[in-house]
Amino acid sequence: MESTNPAALQPSAERMIREAFGAQPYLRQLGARIASLALGRAELTLPFRAELAQADGAFDPGIVATLAENAGRVAAQTMLPAERAALTVEFKVNIMAPGKGEVLIARANVIRSGKTVTVCRADVAVQSGGSETPCATSVITLLSTAR
Amino acid sequence: MESTNPAALQPSAERMIREAFGAQPYLRQLGARIASLALGRAELTLPFRAELAQADGAFDPGIVATLAENAGRVAAQTMLPAERAALTVEFKVNIMAPGKGEVLIARANVIRSGKTVTVCRADVAVQSGGSETPCATSVITLLSTAR
Amino acid sequence: MESTNPAALQPSAERMIREAFGAQPYLRQLGARIASLALGRAELTLPFRAELAQADGAFDPGIVATLAENAGRVAAQTMLPAERAALTVEFKVNIMAPGKGEVLIARANVIRSGKTVTVCRADVAVQSGGSETPCATSVITLLSTAR
Amino acid sequence: MESTNPAALQPSAERMIREAFGAQPYLRQLGARIASLALGRAELTLPFRAELAQADGAFDPGIVATLAENAGRVAAQTMLPAERAALTVEFKVNIMAPGKGEVLIARANVIRSGKTVTVCRADVAVQSGGSETPCATSVITLLSTAR
Numbered sequence: 001m002e003s004t005n006p007a008a009l010q011p012s013a014e015r016m017i018r019e020a021f022g023a024q025p026y027l028r029q030l031g032a033r034i035a036s037l038a039l040g041r042a043e044l045t046l047p048f049r050a051e052l053a054q055a056d057g058a059f060d061p062g063i064v065a066t067l068a069e070n071a072g073r074v075a076a077q078t079m080l081p082a083e084r085a086a087l088t089v090e091f092k093v094n095i096m097a098p099g100k101g102e103v104l105i106a107r108a109n110v111i112r113s114g115k116t117v118t119v120c121r122a123d124v125a126v127q128s129g130g131s132e133t134p135c136a137t138s139v140i141t142l143l144s145t146a147r
Numbered sequence: 148m149e150s151t152n153p154a155a156l157q158p159s160a161e162r163m164i165r166e167a168f169g170a171q172p173y174l175r176q177l178g179a180r181i182a183s184l185a186l187g188r189a190e191l192t193l194p195f196r197a198e199l200a201q202a203d204g205a206f207d208p209g210i211v212a213t214l215a216e217n218a219g220r221v222a223a224q225t226m227l228p229a230e231r232a233a234l235t236v237e238f239k240v241n242i243m244a245p246g247k248g249e250v251l252i253a254r255a256n257v258i259r260s261g262k263t264v265t266v267c268r269a270d271v272a273v274q275s276g277g278s279e280t281p282c283a284t285s286v287i288t289l290l291s292t293a294r
Numbered sequence: 295m296e297s298t299n300p301a302a303l304q305p306s307a308e309r310m311i312r313e314a315f316g317a318q319p320y321l322r323q324l325g326a327r328i329a330s331l332a333l334g335r336a337e338l339t340l341p342f343r344a345e346l347a348q349a350d351g352a353f354d355p356g357i358v359a360t361l362a363e364n365a366g367r368v369a370a371q372t373m374l375p376a377e378r379a380a381l382t383v384e385f386k387v388n389i390m391a392p393g394k395g396e397v398l399i400a401r402a403n404v405i406r407s408g409k410t411v412t413v414c415r416a417d418v419a420v421q422s423g424g425s426e427t428p429c430a431t432s433v434i435t436l437l438s439t440a441r
Numbered sequence: 442m443e444s445t446n447p448a449a450l451q452p453s454a455e456r457m458i459r460e461a462f463g464a465q466p467y468l469r470q471l472g473a474r475i476a477s478l479a480l481g482r483a484e485l486t487l488p489f490r491a492e493l494a495q496a497d498g499a500f501d502p503g504i505v506a507t508l509a510e511n512a513g514r515v516a517a518q519t520m521l522p523a524e525r526a527a528l529t530v531e532f533k534v535n536i537m538a539p540g541k542g543e544v545l546i547a548r549a550n551v552i553r554s555g556k557t558v559t560v561c562r563a564d565v566a567v568q569s570g571g572s573e574t575p576c577a578t579s580v581i582t583l584l585s586t587a588r
Contacts, residue, residue, distance in 0.1 A: 026207040029198040051176040060173040061235050062213025069209055088208050089411055090435055092239040092386060092533050094560050094580060096553040111578060112537040116410070116437060117383055119535050119578070137552060137560070139535060139580060141384055141435065143410060236558055237582055239386050239533060241413050241433060243406040258431060259390040263557070263584060264530055266388050266431070284405060284413070286388060286433060288531055288582065290557060320501040323492040345470040354467040355529050356510055360503025382502050386533040 006038035009078055017077050021070075032067060034074065040110035042074035048102050059099035064124050064136045068093055071108035072120035072140030079113045085147045086118060091140040099135040101128030108140070118142045153185035156225055164224050168217075179214060181221065187257035189221035195249050206246035211271050211283045215240055218255035219267035219287030226260045232294045233265060238287040246282040248275030255287070265289045300332035303372055311371050315364075326361060328368065334404040336368035342396050353393035358418050358430045362387055365402035366414035366434030373407045380412060380436040387432040395422030402434070412436045447479035450519055458518050462511075473508060475515065481551035483515035489543050500540035505565050505577045509534055512549035513561035513581030520554045527559060527583040534579040542569030549581070559583045 009017070014037055021027060021034055030052070035043040044067050046052075046059075054060045069091045076086035108122035124136040156164075161184055168174060168181055177199070182190040191214055193199075193206075201207045216238045223233035255269035271283040303311075308331055315321060315328055324346070329337040338361055340346075340353075348354050363385045370380035402416035418430040450458070455478055462468060462475055471493070476484040485508055487493075487500075495501050510532045517527035549563035565577040 020202065023202045024207070025198045025200045025202075026210065051172045053172045055167065055170045055172075060171070060213065061238075062209065062216055063173065065212045065216065065238070065240075066207065066209025069212065088242050090239065090241040090384065090413075090433075091208075091212070092237065092580065093212075094237040094553070094582060095235050096560060112535070112575070114537075119384075119537060121578070134553070137562070137580065139384075139533065139578065141535060237531065237560075237580075239433065241406070241435060243413060259388070259428070261390075266390060266531075268431070281406070284415070284433065286386065286431065286531075288388060314496065317496045318501070319492045319494045319496075320504065345466045347466045349461065349464045349466075354465070354507065355532075356503065356507025357467060359506045359510065359532070359534075360501065363503055363506065382536050384533065384535040385502075385506070386531065387506075388531040389529050 006041050009037055009039060013078070013082065016082060017074060021074060027070060032070065037078060039078055040075060040113070042071050042078065042108045044071045044074065044106045046104040056098065057100060059104050059126065061095050064095065064099050064104065065093045065138070067104055067106040068122040068124050068136060068138040069140055071106035071122045073142065075108035075110050075120050076118040076142045079110050079118060080144055083147055084144045086142040087145050089141045089143050091138055093136055093138040095136050097133055097135045099126045101126035101133065103127040116144055118144060153188045156184055156186060160225065160229065163229060164221060168221060174217060179217065184225060186225055187222060187260070189218050189225065189255050191218045191221065191253045193251040203245065204247060206251050206273065208242050211242065211246050211251065212240045212285070214251055214253040215269040215271050215283060215285040216287055218253035218269045219285070220289065222255035222257050222267050223265040223289045226257050226265060227291055230294055231291045233289040234292050236288045236290050238285055240283055240285040242283050244280055244282045246273045248273035248280065250274040263291055265291060300335050303331055303333060307372070307376065310376060311368060315368060321364060326364065331372060333372055334369060334407070336365050336372065336402050338365045338368065338400045340398040350392065351394060353398050353420065355389050358389065358393050358398065359387045359432070361398055361400040362416040362418050362430060362432040363434055365400035365416045367436065369402035369404050369414050370412040370436045373404055373412065374438055377441055378438050379441045381439050383435045383437050385432055385434040387430055389430050391427055391429045393420045393429040395420035395427065397421040410438055412438060447482045450478055450480060454519070454523065457523060458515060462515060468511060473511065478519060480519055481516060481554070483512050483519065483549045485512045485515065485547045487545040497539065498541060500545050500567065502536050505536065505540050505545065506534045508545055508547040509563040509565050509577060509579040510581055512547035512563045514583065516549035516551050516561050517559040517583045520551055520559060521585055524588055525585050526588045528586050530582045530584050532579055532581040534577055536577050538574055538576045540567045540576040542567035542574065544568040557585055559585060
């Protein structure tokens, strides 16, 4: 299902998405970054800091959900023309393991791109000491709207 | 379905839940608070700050999800004995309106409390100028585990 | 949240919804019926038959989901003008107890009605010997489209 | 994520799963079959019949959900010892296209197998005239219980 050679974005589209991402105060404050972008794909990363943790030292499930949802939103945006925005209608997250590690990574793919509705899947993993552990999977349903 | 007179918690149970909540670095940093607790119920509040926003000035959907999930987790905990903890297995959030306002409020009820699985519903609203607007609804599925 | 006096539908709207429901081969074959309709509400019922069961004699979870989803779809339709149809985008069902009994009942409410997106909640119970046991809760997200 | 050479099941495990599946009255009545089984995998098929349709001639979304949920349940069962059963806690289905065609196919993979909780993904497609069209994706959360 996941093609190995996703198409690159137009530079203007990539710039626009990165600028919009950078203009989100909450994501900036969290420290989330776009690690890579391609048509129908987005990878976000978020380095661990003590204030992003639950009591057990793992990333809070809310942070895991936030990164997954934003990865889905960015991936959806890669399929839309500049004058349309992806708006999250609903999302669902399965927490599969505690997110304990140095970097949280959310990888989203568009699995259905329609005129009105886009559906993305986002898998979240945590990097720790050079290896990666899956910690969540999510599905995000978005609406394409005029900006 | 929502009883009008939820039973109060034992003071020791309430104290334990409030302490555990206060020990979560991420929730503390966000500024989330337990506004009220009862058997099978929890209400959390979170005052707006500019760094919790999306570009449009509304609470980020990730914050909305975080407050909903944590409200569900706290509500689930009210039904469990002290030696057991509620662990989120999955949750699902429908974003129904942008969360624009001064205070975000998540109200969770336990709708199914079993030996192993607890299911909660959490509705999220935003207060603005004295009135409340619903902005999301969510369902949270939790596992009861030994601490 | 659930008002006690939901508004009645226009007779022409009610007739149209009942006719559309009756024209669904699968629902007819199952034996599902509209027990009541009001603005933003629908109650569907389905009598038990041995061929709707799992091996343990309870209604199959797929049947529970089918009744919930259709109740949501009918409730959504009550809020739409005649020239628009409610199309299910996604739904989520929590199975809370085995559906063992004589009649399955799904009660759906519209909890958000927008120009494009409608969100419904549907609770499913099973009647057995005069009493009712909740067996599932679900959320249904629908798109309003031109017929 | 999807390995290309899934491990075969022990013949006794496969026989047991097929017998349990065949003993479900509702699935038998629908005409659902296990097309293939492997460790952590299940593929179910369901030939179209007029009485499984909505008014537009597509498989009813409830049928799509039923096949997805059962595929997830069977896939989960392949990872469990004979004395434990997989019980569906919740599932979520995104309907991505109308299921119009001759055969509905649900392919499920276990994406997280724990002592208590199993998470499966099931993708549903419809075959029509020799080609396949994806029509839904779903996530199923199951509990492992003693039989």
